[in-house]
Amino acid sequence: MTKKSDGANEDQVKEPKRNIVPSKSQKEAKEMKSSKEEEDLLLDSGTDSDYDGDSLSGSLNSDDFDSDIFDSEDDDDSHRETQDDEGSDEVVDSENGEEEDGSDDEGSEQREVAEESDSSEDEVTPRNTVGDVPLEWYKDEKHIGYDITGKKITKKEKQDKLDSFLATMDDSKNWRKVYDEYNDEEVELTKEESKLIRRMLKGEAPHADFDPYAPYVDWFKWDDAIHPLSSAPEPKRRFIPSKWEAKKVVKLVRAIRKGLIKFDKPEEEPNVYLLWGDDSASDQKSKHLTYIPPPKLKLPGHEESYNPSLEYIPSEEEKASYELMYEEDRPKFIPKRFTSLRSIPAYENALKESFDRCLDLYLCPRVRKKRINIDPESLKPKLPSRKDLRPYPNSCYLEYKGHTGPVTSISTELSGQWIASGSTDGSVRIWEVETGRCLKVWQFDEAVKCVAWNPLPDFPILAVAMGVDLFFLNTELGTDEEQQRIEELLRLDNLPELDEAAAAIAKWLPDEKYRGIKIRHFKNLSYIDWHPRGDYLSAVMPGGETRGVVIHQLSAHSTKMLPIKMRGLPVCTLFHPNHRGIFIIATKKYVRVYNLHKNGEPIKKLETGLREISSMAIHPGGDNLVVGSKEGKMCWFDMDLSSKPYKILKNHPKDITNVGFHRSYPLFASCSEDSTAYVFHGKVYSDLNENPLIVPLEILRGHSSKGGVLDCKFHPRQPWLFTAGGDSVIKLYCH
């Protein structure tokens, strides 16, 4: 334990060695020295080193352990013992070494070879198990040793010297072959092994990948010193055991001996405890899943007195309000006042409670009520704020007044300078958008059903449908050349012969009064729609049943029947904005898409699930369709996605009269007989994976409640909406 004793150990260790092995080679002695130094380090490294020393000796006495700490007198003796043990160990070691030396003497070359073969055949255990014995012991025997199972390994027959010589001369690899005396066999050295040997013979490092001239890595920190390690002597404090610790230990030992410090105290019994069982018991119960802890009873207060003060007594209104409450929300106890104890009646719920008690005894199941408590705000879909989706129409600044009957239809001119409107009073008007001035009036006898501007900017013709007639009117808004072309087109000089079926449906007539064209149909018209190229116009006659949709060609003055077998009553039609041949027909329940270029081949059938379709509009991109219905529902179809609606919007309490998309802004609108129009943000992404974004933006009110809003159209270039009201006013809502 102390430095002194360590020093003594060293001396004792060194002594016996010198005595026992006086004739040791220099090398051996060096090895011994180094092993001793290691031991020194071990002993030095701390107080624990003692136990290391003990473990070397192999026996650890528990008595020694106890006394080690407390008895300093016995300490030295035990150490001496351990050191002695160590010494004997060394002796055994050195004896082994001597024997090895002996075998070395026999033939250093052979040994070298054996070692080499060992290294190459590490995994193959040597067949001969005789061990490291002189082989001359087996010189006269027929076997050279024993294998692992204990059987004799017989010697091979010796070859004739001459034969063997000849064999060696024939074999070019002979120089590689080495005779293994131990296992009695010839071993052929591999290339690597021979290289290894060659390198060793040259005095080089045996392995080629060992670099003797590797760059020097300086592991030390120099810190401005000349030498990497400090040669300053170890401070003295490292060698001196702590005096204070020793004193403290002695103090503790004395205290324990005197009995001042006691290690195991007897546990005290608590003298206060819960009389009716404790809460810790309920913890165990609560591990059970269905265990419901009983509620803590509230202690009775003043209100439960037979004669509580007046402020506890509920008023008549409060009592009446209790009656209106649900039974579970009603207060369990209503304070009452009695003038004396005598007048207190029997408990009113006695019978009921005893019945409930019986139910409990029968183990009738009690239902655990679950109340769902969800914040209604969290159920709303996350939509972008309206402010970020500007511009959109929101306030009405301009009104177009002049009609005397409900305005049934409006249509915007492409440049946005004019709008046309038709009314039940039989007039068709053109308005200047900017000022609200009525520019032109055509008066007819019948109520106008539908008006539509030709979609070509340089071809200002208005198509008007009323009753059974369809008129093409010259608005006289174009330049002189345009005007000339229109006049030529509207002159019916040589009518082409229509086939019989078409002639039965529509008849082209000149209209003298307004110098236009009149087409008389066999049934009442309800809807017209221009092809985006401005030459074809589809007309819908719901009464025409299977012949309910026809297409007129203005340039040829001809009418064509659809090569489609119609099913159901047509409501409205649409030409696809981008694909010329695609034609969409809405009947009361379904929307069907046809390809007119392929002889009316049906492409798609959209199932709306609505009771009655009233209107439809197509997104300018052409893939999305909005359908309005008479029950106030609106369906958004993504035609690429599915034949079912992508979204159904139910906003209007009454019939939707019309729906419409904006040509360039991501807006769409619906108007209804409830005198409102709704504006929505409807953005379609070019990325097909992204669903369209639909956000309701604004409810446009302003039309008087009678008659509703009959039509709505977006301004072609501004984010403005025109609405045509049953109150014979057209309103313009601006952003």
Added chain:
Amino acid sequence: LEAIMDGGGEDASKVIHVKFVTKLDSPFQAPSSSVVIPSNVTRLGLSSIVNSLLTLEKHEAFDFLIDGELIRMSLEQFLLAKGISAERTLEIEYIRAVAPRKEEKPSLHDDWVSAVDGSSSRFILTGCYDGLGRIWSSPESCTHILEGHSGAISSIAFVSSEGAENVTVATAAKDRTLRLFKVDTAESGDPTTRVGAYKILRGHKASVASVAAQKYGSKICSGSWDCTINLWDTDEATSELSVAGKRRKGNNQAEETQLEGEAENTFVGHTQCVSSVVWPEHDVIYSCSWDHSIRRWDVPTGKESMNLFCGKALNTVDVGGEGSALVAAGGSDPILRVWDPRKPGTSAPVFQFASHASWISACKWHKSSWFHLVSASYDGKIMLCDLRTAWPLSVIDTHKDKVLCADWWKGDSVVSGGADSNLRISSGISIS
């Protein structure tokens, strides 16, 4: 004054020492001594105080400025809002209140009055939806009728005057043409003389929305619904088609002298209808459009030199104010906005007047004042605005229907025309 002083004297702690100063001439010069007034007086109270200080025979309305801002609330609130100390003697400048003192009789037209021009002090030009331009020397006396258009006139502009009497007038109409008229205003307008155009300018493919003339020059520019701005020459001699052009049927006796002209230059850039053009300097044209932008064009090169984005479709633009650099514009919402293009790095308006209730149809800067604007709106009101306060100075509510056009006349009157087919003149506006 005594009464006001007594009324204010109830709360003696709330008094302010003020000094009234003015740039007005002698009858309106108040004594420069400081006066103690109660702090809760409003503009009306201040006005009567000054009136009593001046001892004028006729009561005069004044407006008051503190640090270049018009007072539009009680003095106490104003000082609190602006963080001005009430301890020291306050200097209050007073000016004559800007409000029309007289309403002239309306001049009835046959149809809506869509354009008015008051740039000449001797007469007023009006354009009407019946396709006729009119020259009014005074209210109710129309001296000349400018005829020839087959569509409603949308804009009218005074081009130049040769000598004192001969003037040139340009009209733009929805029949896609512009017409130039030479009028001898010395002729007595009794009965009304009818004048035909000496030159027809064709070239626009859609309705012409606005016309503006170069100052001291012979050129005019026009904005149209075909999204272009065309530049025209008004000279008789330099017309390319001086050989009487194509004669049209239905033209009356003026036919022989009619010339036709083509556009000298076309500025393309706007994507929607060019609703208004102004030509404030020799080489600069400003235009506004329904494509939500205000653009400045360099005339010799025809290049766009500025583009202000507004966010609303614009109906009218005018340039004026401080250094003739502020741009005022109004359009499809009730807010009149004023931009300062000299301000770098921002396109936000520097002033906004939001007192109107509907679209703004016209706005004009006062020719000599840096602060005054007149604006007309479809809500039937004309407002006189001052950059020094957000509230309108006065509201002229004489029109029965939409006001379609308005302009200053003679520096002290506002002329306006509207959908009630009347030209109305509100005069006696004192802008110093």
